[in-house]
Amino acid sequence: MRPILEDDLHAYVDGALDDGRRAEVQAYLESHAESATRVAGYIQQRAALRAALAPIAAEPIPPELSLRHLMEARRPSRSVPWRMAAAAVVLLALGGAGGWSLRGPASEPMMQHGIAGLAQEAAYTYDVYGADQAHPVEFKAADKAQLVDWISSRIQRNISVPDLTTAGYRFMGGRLVATPYGPAGLLMYDNGQGVRLGMLVRPMTIDKTARMVEHTDGGVNGYAWADKGLGYSLVGSTSSDILHPLANEMRRQINDSI
């Protein structure tokens, strides 16, 4: 018999064991009083937690969470901390323009500048191409040299493609995209489990050098920085904790390559 481990005790509590293993854990608990006490406590705790939270799921769904309502009211722009901050500035400037809805369909995406603009473009670009199943990239990884030539010639700066394979992300390829400041390069990566990352790079006119900043657009997180006149933003619908070391690694490789 395999030894009974802590994981088995929890799987026992959660009813996640097959019959054979469950019987083994049961036998183990009969002869291990300390574990049996703990497991009994966990089972009781699980039941108490479920009982305490069950009423929430039984509540009627409020109208603002009705799917029909949400699909009819699909908003062109989303509430984002820095975008909201910008909107607040506009509101102040307008002075008492009552009845404004920051979240309503009337609020157009506002143009950002500098590193915030780059972050916004990266998030938008990622929304479009990161979601694309058919043609996420125009040049595949195999045509990396052509892609690098193309982007470099259009943005008139030499770019390099950071390698994230040791972190588990494969280079997918990329494309040229449009921004309010002219062309930008988009490099895409994926981890083979459906998580895609996008890296936007373009020349900067305002923040030519900028420290790395975290940005977030709800489900899309990113890290943006600028160095020697080129701005970079790494974005993905994954946690900032995952993205941050990847962004650091990219910046390190880019600095080494120049």
Add this chain to the structure above:
Amino acid sequence: MSDMGRLIEPLIPALRRYARALMGDAASADDLVQDCLERTISRWHQRRDDGDTRAWMFTILHNLAVNRMRQTTRRGRHIELDDADESAMAEPAHQEDGMRETDIMAAVNRLPEDQRSVLLLISVEELSYADAARVLDVPIGTVMSRLARARERLRRLMQDDTAAAAHVAGRPHLRSVQ
């Protein structure tokens, strides 16, 4: 209603429950769920065909919740308990007995966020360990160790509360001696 509606709608009660248990108050929880539903609708085509809608939506909701809590942390309204030692957290509860449901949520709210989310996803939302690992974007081993820590810490917190309640219950007797 569309396929999308048929898959999403039954999940809304559980999403609301998870958000509220994580955030603490109903208004900000429902706000998160609304954001989550909007994102689900706009990214429906991004969903993997072989993927599980439930785990995917919990992922979106969880990421939104973490971002929201992180913003709150920056404003200094959240105490990070991960590094606090057990004795520092064992402050006596002030409730009398007979409020076990409130007690357990008070104890859950004293867990660090990463332990709380694992505990809720597995114990309450019944996600498999593999799905919880996907939602939280961590290896399954991390899910298991966080789950073990959460349950043990919660058990101790509840024990302390019980002891404190017994202590409080003993007080009238002491007073009557005066």
